[in-house]
Amino acid sequence: MAAQPEGAAGEPHVLPAGLLPRLWTFVRAQVRAHEVLVVALAALIGTCAGAAATAMGVVTQFMHELLFGLASGERLSASPALHSPWLVLVPAAGGVMMGGIALALKRWRPHAIVDPIEANALHGGQMSLTDSIILALQTMVSNGFGASLGLEAGYSQIGGGIASRFGAIFALRRNDMRILVGAGAAAGLGAAFDAPLMGAFYGFELIIGTYSIPAAIPVLAATLCGVVTARTLGLHAEPLTIAHLPEVDASQFVPFLLLGLVAAVVAIGIMRLVTAVEWVVGHSRLPAPLRTGLAGLAVGCLALYSPQVLSDGHGALHAQVGSAVTLSVVVILAFKVLASALSVGSGFRGGLFFASLFLGALMGKLYAVGVELLFPGIGLGLAPSVAAVVGMGALAVGVIGGPLTMSFLVLEMTGDLTLTGLVVGAAAVTSLTVRETFGYSFSTWRLHLRGETIRSAQDVGWMRSLTVAAMMRTDMRIFPRDGTLGGLRQAFPLGSVRLVVLVDDAGGYAGLVRVSEGYADHREPGTPVQEIARHADAMLLPAMNVKEAARAFEAAGAEELPVVSDYESRRLVGLLSESHVLRRYAERLDMARRGLGAED
Structure with a gap:
């Protein structure tokens, strides 16, 4: 057996314990910190997406030639006629296969597959690569058996799935992850059509949802690499030529x-x-x-x-x-x-x-x-x-x-x-x-x-995570609904508290009362406190997001609103102010703009 290399002390070289994890942590930190490394990662993703798009196109063209008896390189939809009436059974066979796949997925992977648009809108760019491969294979079966659909969903899905996996490996920020998913989808589609500009703007308009300078270079890098890869591997898209094009008046x-x-x-x-x-x-x-x-x-x-x-x-x-x-x-x-x-x-x-x-x-x-x-x-x-x-x-x-x-x-x-x-x-x-x-x-x-x-x-995924339950406070002051102004004055001296929540015997919400209004000179101590209650029918639910809460405040014209467990029992669980909602919304909006977030 060959001898192991030894150090100066005659002992084998052994990497210090924990060196590889520390080295990987350093690499991930460098990618997160330097835009040029994100661009390099986007180029790698584009190359992979271009190779995947090429494979999908080649396999489905082979299926068309095999199943429909086409000549090599002949497009299915360009055929003058079906070679045999029995070929109508080919799409039917593909349909039976797709139905069987759907039943299997319903049993083994019952969740819905997240596409790049949904991933970027709601999940910060997080997609399953396994699901993406499954959907790409489904599109190949559908198109290969002649269904009246294209492979574009598969191109976009596999590119986005590859990008999301790389983003997860390097623990990228939410904004960088979304950009890479857009870049991967753009690369897959651009490679399939041999159209880098179209692919890039597909990523901007449909997958990322906006144009921005930080996103431009990674998306363009990925798309160009995807197109070059597809060309190198032989995927060819015919130009649309129009002979004797007339002038347009x-x-x-x-x-x-x-x-x-x-x-x-x-x-x-x-x-x-x-x-x-x-x-x-x-x-x-x-x-x-x-x-x-x-x-x-x-x-x-x-x-x-x-x-x-x-x-x-x-x-x-x-x-x-x-x-x-x-x-x-x-x-x-x-x-x-x-x-x-x-x-x-x-x-x-x-x-x-x-x-x-x-x-x-x-x-x-x-x-x-x-x-x-x-x-x-x-x-x-x-x-x-x-x-x-x-x-x-x-x-x-x-x-x-x-x-x-x-x-x-x-x-x-x-x-x-x-x-x-x-x-x-x-x-x-x-x-x-x-x-x-x-x-x-x-x-x-x-x-x-x-x-x-x-x-x-x-x-908008960050918006959905910012719920009323996460923003409300639970230290509100309460007072019985059937109480009087005299009782209110005794319980809450003027200046001790600004707002009191009325509740019934079961703890259900019954209205909001400003304590200062209870000290008005023209009001008798025996006056029921409900006479000065406001917003008895305006309530928030814990599951509402920040945008829904803001709309509720605007509709009610209120500065504060109670949070109840449900509309039926009206059980009081918290209190929320409009100013706090707007401040938190502005903070999270700025964080999203700068690419920060809770997922970092």
Whole structure:
């Protein structure tokens, strides 16, 4: 056996006890303290996310070629027709598999999977990497078997999950963790589309929820590394080329802005349809494998008309943008909307990101033709190919959100600044209309249906942890509800206390009394104390967060309010002042802005 190296005293070299833990603590402290190390960590996360996105794309393309008999490199949605009518059973088989996976997860991992938006809004960027891998695999099964969904949810989820795991390993602050989750999600999506600017702004607008200088460099570093990694590994995204692109006249800007309104209406309709399908499926009482299996069969039957309704529609988009407008465009648009709603509503996992781009392109082409048919004498001359690109970006903004995200995607796909300007205008109209009339994107709408109230990824998790129970005081002075002013004066001399809480015999809240009002000269000692009580019906609950408490103070017009265990018994448990609520809110808001928090 080889001899161990010895020191000067002839004994083996042994690391001092506790050196490795101390060294790791030092490394973590350096990462937390230096922004450049956070950027380096973001670059590493982007590389991992790019590799994961590449693997997902390669595997699902292989599944398409294997299951649908495609030639090497052929896009499923670009196929002219299904090679055999029996291929309608492929999405059905995928549905049965997805239903079985759902049953297994319900038993072994019954909790809901937290996506990057929810993680950043409510949990300080904390996500489960295991859950993220599970969701990514589910999206691969769904897309691989032809469900009318894309892989975007998986790209974003796996990137965010990797980032959250690295953030937990290095014990990063809440704000840094949220930035890294945004960077990871941005890297995954940017790598898949070969669009670094789109990926970065996806991270800003949808995952982080705001633009900021500290977040810019880590997100851009991660996205660029993700894109470079995907390119190096061979993941290729075809540019969207439009032959003989016509010039856009200034008189056409208004019609294209109106296209943004149309896109908003269609986007809201799609989200409502998905909800309706989910309600029908949820009330069908069918086993999960049968529900998704039947939905998959329906999607497969729709694909008998055209495979363009299958998968995310990537190949179909390139075929449709420059082609002529025929009646089949109307049919494909209707079938694709139905197929996507059936896929999402029945339990397939995936995203509507690219599906909404494809639907928007079809909608834009029909809009251009419709304007010419309705107003033939105006002579606007809207080019269907241009309208397709504008509709593509506008509808995607309505469904997914992120007007700059989609505008940069169009720029990176087409390389045309004029088209990008039109998309920016139409996307702004769509975004404003959807926010004013509907209030949610597809991701936040689904969270709303689960009972959440968040409308973006802006950090509100700290707000929920700052509850009335954490802010209230319990040293309030109480006085019997059926007492008199004379008793009040005897119990509380003037100047000894400012406010007294009235309670009944069971300890239930009955009102607030200012002691100074009990010493008014015109009031007799025998006057019931209830005559000067205020806010008898205004109360707070311990579980209310700081924002809800502030609203309660504003509605009641009160400076102090009691805290009761519940509205029925009204049992008094504490007292809270509006000034304290506002001060604590301002403190925590400043801490959140500076990236500090209780999780540090």
